[in-house]
Amino acid sequence: MTNSPYVRAALAQVVLDNVPPLIRRTLLDQLAFREEYGFKTEAVLAFGDSGFSIQRSDLFQAVRTVLAGACEAEVTDTDGRAWMLRNESGREIQPNLVVSSGEHRLVLPDFAVLSQDSAIRLRSLVEAASDVNLPVSAQDAWRSILTERALEDDEVDPFHSDIRDTPVHLERSIRREITAGHSSVSSLVPSSRRYFERLVGVYDGSASIRGYAAGAGHKFMQKLSAWRPYEGFLFSLFLSSHAALTAEIGVDYLGSDDLVRAYDFIQNHGDILSRLGAIEVGLRILTERPEIEPYVLRLVHRIRDDDVEAAAGEFKLFAASFVLVDGELSRTRLMSKEPPFYRRLASLAQAALIHRQLVQCGIDRDSFCEWAFNNRGEQYYMQSLADMRTEPRWNPDLAAALQMKADFFGRIMIASRNFEKNIGAGELRDLALGDGPGTLHALSEFPRPYFPGPLEGAEDSPNDLPDDLTRVIEAQLDTDEVEPSSFVALVNSAMVFKVTSGQAELAAKALRLGNYRLANVEEKSQLLGILNGLATVAAVARNPVLADELRILVRRYRHDAQYGLPIEEAMRICLVASGSRDHLTEWREFAGQWLTELAFSELEGDEGEVLHSHLHCLLQAVPELWVSCARADAALKAYCSR
């Protein structure tokens, strides 16, 4: 014998009452669960700061009554106050619902999806979907319901949530919040995977940004263009964090007026990433669309002339926005299963979206930058160091405004060379391809423009090490007296050229022969430069031997009387060198042992607190590290509460 549906529901209700409210709500949000036990849900709707809150079923019943043709319907809010609901659409087909009570008047959101008229429901869907560029798959899902029937009470919020979870809607919401003078990390960086997929496309399993750009990126750009050519172009530019992506931005559907209008917008109200993308696209299409040349020139000027040190600098603001977004995505672990390049693509696009709203609203940029770094700087930094396991050629310091500007210079110079035939004689050519005063080349600090970009950490350098440089590296490392200069050529080559594992082994051998001591160290910054550089060599060459020897060298200098290494530097070197191991198990073993050694070592001042805080962020980014770092966590907890 089985229980009757009534008994089953009653028993389920008893258990449900003792379930944590959050889990209870999650279960009740699921249609299958509600249907299984015949549960109905009820909710109270509150409308911002209006003071109007009401039982959902009461309001929706009144909405249905009015949408069915009644002049008005009375509703009572949770405080017992009576409100009158009317449809004030006049001759418009789509309803415009307003509630009023005395002098209070409130326009309600679009509840046309509750109408019994399928034409009204579907028109509402089409308009909302077009307005926010709702993906076709989401449109289809709602259309299949709305064609058949009005939404149930508990389907209305998921519908509106779907509409809200779009870059178009978020842009407006961020601008509104900034104008009103209040904003938060969670409102700037949604914790919704669906949102980010609508911003940069759905990750398709590509191993590199180039693969992604040619696959999902290409399709995504096409959809943006098909939605609305002008707006789609402006949204495409948020994906300008790699030249392979801007190569996929098409302008075929944009007429001359709209193209000029878009370039004018980007020049005057755009974010700095979109400006770079507009330059790369512009250089590519210059022959067919010469009308944009003056805009491209002015965009290059704006990038060239930005002062990275100034409080109002564009690069500084963009770098801070990126750190904020990437740190938050690390904290929420929203993309913990995808490669870092995809998360960074999303972070850079969102940073550009935020940046575009900030420059239009006018804010205290210095305060924003400080707030961003204080809130998510540490999480960003630890996540980026952990990312070096799979993408060893990009490190968190490369997000500094100075390096970002250099990276932009590099991309503009490369694009200019690639499309040199499109650029006629004149200022643009001189600026991008010349080497006179004021040109990008003259203002570049070699080799910064040729460092890998944030999405290129997994790629080998395209540049083979020149033979003469190979000989210099070998000559420097073949020495009886091992000193910082012995490693200079190797270290300076690591970010620009392909460094082989054999060359890393030579460095490891030199460290051994020098008995883990560097002669003729002139100052601490020089020592730090070499140690960090060797860690980078170990990572990019995937050479565990050099990483092992470096660990001994760092141990040697950690408490050196003259050149002692702060704990933050030791931890950074440890995590960069850990990039020598790409397999998670080996990586966490190596990093964990080293971090545990640091945790148990003699700590000075606030080093224990600093290390524990950094470790906490690291464990958040890579929970698998608990297996090798739990002892370190315990030691630091004991130390910090001593």
Next chain:
Amino acid sequence: MTTTETAELKAIRESILRVRMSDWLQLPKEAPWLDKTLKAYIRVLKNLWKDGADISEVTARSNWIADQVDVRGWAHSLGPENGDNVVLIGRGAHILLLLTPPTDTQQDIVDAYWGWMEERILGPIREQFPELYVWLVEWHRRQIAEMAATELTEGVAT
């Protein structure tokens, strides 16, 4: 509100931390010690939430205990495979102990406990470890299904 740790509490906390800092704990042989220790903490935590309790004070004390019962801190003793499992999903079984409300207390205390537990434990799990959250939700769904399927026997109340 913050708590001031008494000498006894400090000694307890540090003695357990000392074990965690080392490789002393032999698992699975000594698993009962770890299990009983963590459960004792949780039992004490639940006992704090009694009728008439000062919620801000109880919250501060509960936060102190919650700091001590994160089973991930023992991952090194479990070995790589079991450690990974505990860190990612396996700790769900342990977290379930915190999800049951205190018993024999008035509803306002239960509600306050839910509020603390969701802010401190469950909310972050839902946001940052969605797979674990799904596991917890499914566990409760199964419990409800089992209970709903339990056949009631007829009897006479006395």
